[in-house]
Amino acid sequence: MIHDAASVMQACDRLAAISARSDGIERVYLSDEHARCHALVAPWFEAAGLMTWQDAAGNLCGRMEGASDGLPAVMLGSHLDTVPCAGRYDGILGVMIALAVVERFKAARHTLPFALEVVGFGDEEGVRFGSTLLGSQAIAGGWNARWWGLEDAEGITLTEAFTSFGLVPERIAEAARRPDALVAYLEAHIEQGPYLEAQARPLGVVTAIAGARRFDVECAGHAGHAGTTPMTMRQDALCAASEAVLAIENAARKHGCVATVGKLDTVAGAVNVVPGLVRFSVDIRAQDDALRDQAWAEITAAFESIGAARRVAFSNRETHCAAAVGCAPELQSAIARGIRSVTGEKEPLRLVSGAGHDAMAMANLTDVGMLFLRCAGGISHHPDESVLEEDVALAIDAMVATVSALAETHKVQIETATV
Template identity: 55%
Template sequence: MTAERALGRCDALAALSSLPGGIERVHLSPEHRAANALVGGWMRDAGLTVREDAAGNLVGRLEGMRPGLPALLLGSHLDTVTDAGRYDGMLGVLLAIEVADRLRRRDAPLPFALEVIGFTDEEGTRFGNALLGSRALAGRVGADWLATPDRAGVTVKEAMTAFGLDPARIGEAARRREDLVGYLEVHIEQGPHLLDAGRGLGVVTAIAGARRFALEVTGRAGHAGGTPYPRRRDALVAAAEIVVGIERIAIETGTIGTVGRIDALPGGVNQVPGVARFSLDLRAESDEARDAAFAAIDALAREVCDRRGVRWGWDELYRADTATCAPWLVDAVEAGARAVGDADPVRLWSRAGHDGMAVVEVADVAMLFLRCGNDGISHHPDETVTGEDVAAALDAFEATVLAVAERQRG
């Protein structure tokens, strides 16, 4: 029955949206306030003591066999992208509440406290800086983040004040490693690997390390009719060759390289492009694989540009190193999957980013993936899961916590 309740609560959260006809719930918005209030009520119904931390994260705590023990964190995020699905992030928070409710009803208290956390701003939709809530928990939010504006010019600092938070106290959201047992998260896969394998659950080994770049090729603009091919220094054609090379290198190295945006200047239909600017999002299971792939891309681009008589340049805009899941927690997640009848759990790495990438700085982390339906689509209204998979994930998540408890007692 609790799986159905979690799915029904996903529907209730989906109604808290600033987007007519769709789902959008961003950091420090009225919808964020409403979500914290609604989910906080569900936490209290599960017997948790509820608070909102200095960053706006929602936290519910269940004490262990005695008050004040270090906590095992369970959770995910409550914010969304624009025109989102209804399971990314929020399903993980709701399943964590269900697990806490089940364990509260057991006669054997846990050898640690259990905390359910609903992170805010994992997506970075409003201010462009992802993981603000979990970075605050890790003590990694600085003054530069607080000065970041949204599209309306409102800074994080101003929005926090309007939300009822004190920006000067955001450091109080930070947690100490000695106060945490670890962090566990259930999340939809956001991809088709489990779907293609015919498996409902997956054990995550690492969360992809990502780097993002602004790439630029500079040639020479000219008249489309008056510039012979031998004299052309076409920046866009060179960029196109590099883009195709990025795809080839990514496939060959088992990494993920995506060019999501490209602009050609001056931009006239009858002009040879003199400048091509394009983006690169590069992800891999390890930092070493990711960095080696970029070195290969850089070498290819230099060869293409030298051959075509144009110039190559790049700036790194973002870096998030790989979060490797702790082996002992991965073993616990695997034990949880076996407890629901999966004799040989699938292990896979997360191609998408998650709050664990920040939390890993103060606690060991691990994740359980839940199969996405509909070709694995996510960040989209057509995001789907099945009730059967959600029920299996809930049982496996509970068994995972009990496996951690058994290890702690041992």
């Protein structure tokens, strides 16, 4: 039973053992590890008193009815998949905190003017098929038919993976929820940054999630012999790409964005060959989509300038685009109220999330709100992820208080509407 901070931490430890690798945690969408995760976690949902099911997209879902059956729900949750060599808290902690919140209301026999639902999304990270937020996009009604042709590293299509997992691709629309079926979506998550720790604060309110764009870039020059090709005649793709990487950094700083080249490969490279073809990735994010797009326009202009000067050709393909998402003011206020009630802070710290979350997809369906917990060193997507048990306890209490605050507001809205 997941009912307090200690049991939440223990649950995260148990889930860390479900991994495709022996040297770290890796649990990707529609894998054997995904199935083993559900086999472990589903009984925890049921122990919390939730009617439990796996939906048509492979998300694990549970529901506790409110004052009467069939009421719209406040959904709590996060994701159960991981990046390669992951930590044990990113995503997973939010699902376990949600279960602890439900247990608290069940134990108090509290009657709510809405149902409570918990969801463990199947694919937030996008590791296997390269397109993120597949689980939450399905629930939000944003599934794109072109995703069915996506392939993993072994050449297995998403359609084939669905079938192997026991899902029916033709039934994917059944995962989608109606907007009137939800009151709000709330997500607790480790901060993935250093700001809470730097200010010695355990919890914070998320105001927005930065919009992100990702690109695969190719720089084509001309390969040549390293010993016989004069420097003045070279069309070195790697030198051009290196200059482009610095241009990306400079544009991000100028426009107040963050931009990262996380992968760079010299194609068919060798120690004695002038590089003729280089491929690299670009990830660019900002709270303001317009600033992000201005930075990208400047970057592409730099590609053209570098290409002309070095006689190479740049091309790019966009692989991901997500607009910035604002958290609903009402939910920000409710979360801030919850934090104040457990920490005594006069005004909780408000933060923009530079990382993407399932809340971005859910915002197309309902109002979203997020609570951040501090993590040691702001480290995430790494085995060194670390949170304090006492912070988890505060997060559970704050989320309980947040749901209670929403219940008060929702009850008043219902009463007002029926007068």
